[in-house]
Amino acid sequence: MEDISKLIDKYRGSHGGLIPLLQEAQDQAGYLSRETLEQIAEGMKLSLAKVLGVTTFYSQFHLKPRGKNIIRICMGTACHVRGGASIMAKLEEELGIKTGETTKDLEFTLESVACIGACGLAPVMSINDDIHGKLTPEKIPEILAKYRRQEAV
Numbered sequence: 032m033e034d035i036s037k038l039i040d041k042y043r044g045s046h047g048g049l050i051p052l053l054q055e056a057q058d059q060a061g062y063l064s065r066e067t068l069e070q071i072a073e074g075m076k077l078s079l080a081k082v083l084g085v086t087t088f089y090s091q092f093h094l095k096p097r098g099k100n101i102i103r104i105c106m107g108t109a110c111h112v113r114g115g116a117s118i119m120a121k122l123e124e125e126l127g128i129k130t131g132e133t134t135k136d137l138e139f140t141l142e143s144v145a146c147i148g149a150c151g152l153a154p155v156m157s158i159n160d161d162i163h164g165k166l167t168p169e170k171i172p173e174i175l176a177k178y179r180r181q182e183a184v
């Protein structure tokens with residue numbers, strides 16, 4: 032967290048510096064902790080409420096730790112019609128978390144999104160930059176295992 036003060040120095044007094052500062056702070060830690068937000072508010076001479084307001088307005092900011100692997104399950108119409116909800120249910124069961132949560136070991140974060148532009152492959156999910164299509168609940172454990180293995184290597 033000591034680098035936060037360097038970041039604050041970089042943006043202190045700059046007009047419109049709050050958002051890039053928050054982005055860089057998040058890039059460092061993966062999320063914005065309460066402590067970090069307090070330091071930023073103090074350093075930028077802003078109220079904590081103002082800083083919190085910005086972080087909740089922009090969806091790219093995360094106030095809780097995130098997993099190393101970000102799973103986004105598509106809940107767009109094509110995916111929904113082709114069983115997206117059953118894929119979501121299987122992911123929640125396998126990971127032991129609900130959508131919007133992160134596993135305790137910080138391996139996976141599970142999110143739902145609207146159409147990710149691969150409707151022909153519905154139902155679809157992305158894991159990090161990879162698209163997985165034509166999913167069935169039975170395929171989920173095997174796919175997750177590949178990412179778990181990657182982490183172990």
Ligand code: FES
Pocket residue numbers: 105106107108109110111145146147148149150151153155
């Ligand atoms: S609706 Fe899921 S990819 Fe388009």
